Amino acid sequence: MIVSIIVAVAENGVIGSDNQLIWHLSDDLKNFKKITSGHCIIMGRKTFESIGRPLPNRTNIILSRNKNYKTEGCIVLDSIGQALTYSKKKGEEEAFIIGGQAVYNAAYDIADKLYLTKVNASPTGDAFFKKIQLDHWKLISHRRIKRNEHNDFDYEMMELERKKS
Ligand SMILES: NC(=O)c1ccc[n+]([C@@H]2O[C@H](COP(=O)([O-])OP(=O)(O)OC[C@H]3O[C@@H](n4cnc5c(N)ncnc54)[C@H](OP(=O)(O)O)[C@@H]3O)[C@@H](O)[C@H]2O)c1
Structure with missing residues (x-):
């Protein structure tokens, strides 16, 4: 099973x-939906609460260390390892880590793929993605989107695969 991270990051790592998310990027959202539909998505409890509902047509796995945390339409587990084991047992071929900061940090070193949206902005924020060493990753595809009425900023959507060491 492939483990993929999907994330949108500003130039300053925010x-x-x-x-909350701090931008509206319509093409990025469409891409997120297309790539993750039909798959297991793994997210932190805070990201789930920020989204506010399970995302349709996906197996929503929420990570929480609170044994009593329950929410309808979602699986709640208490580690990345458990979430990946659950996904594998379901026959998943590509599981997606969809945030936020704490979960990205826990999964970064084991991810095989990175769907990275680099947003041409430096907003103020309180959640960050770690510095990506692009030389550890092989570029598979790359698309540039210009700011317009549907997209708040210029951005680049990249698909990267971890280089074998
Ligand atoms: N730009 C993007 O692509 C993107 C995507 C997603 C989210 N975000 C942003 O990221 C921010 C949220 O990040 P965050 O770090 O505050 O919260 P988070 O990672 O969404 O959730 C943190 C919570 O998840 C649980 N958790 C995290 N790691 C765990 C682990 N390894 N094992 C078990 N449980 C674990 C804990 O829940 P309990 O406290 O219940 O134990 C923890 O308090 C928001 O601003 C959101 O908008 C951005």
Whole structure:
């Protein structure tokens, strides 16, 4: 099973503020939906609460260390390892880590693929993605989107695969 991270990161590493996304990037959202539909998505409890509902047509796995945390339409587990084991047992071929900061940090070193949206902005925020060493990753595809009425900023969407060491 492939483990993939999907994330949108500003030039200064910011990914969110006050448990919210800080931009509207329509093409990026469409891409997120297309790539993750039909798959297991793994997210932190705070990201789930920020989204506010299970995302349709996907197996929503929420990570929480609170044994009593339950929410309808989602699986709640207490580690990345458990979430990946669950996904594998379901026959998943590509599981997606969809955030936020804490979960990206826990999964970064084991991810095989990175769907990276680099946003041409430096907003204020309180959630960050770690510095990506692009030379550890092989570029598979690359698309540039210009700022327009549907996209708040210029950005680049990249698909990267971890280089074998
Ligand atoms: N730009 C993007 O692509 C993107 C994507 C997603 C989210 N975000 C942003 O990221 C921010 C949220 O990040 P965050 O770090 O504050 O929260 P988070 O990672 O979404 O959730 C943190 C919570 O998840 C649980 N958790 C995290 N790691 C765990 C682990 N290894 N094992 C078990 N449980 C674990 C804990 O829940 P309990 O406290 O219940 O134990 C923890 O408090 C928001 O601003 C959001 O908008 C950005």
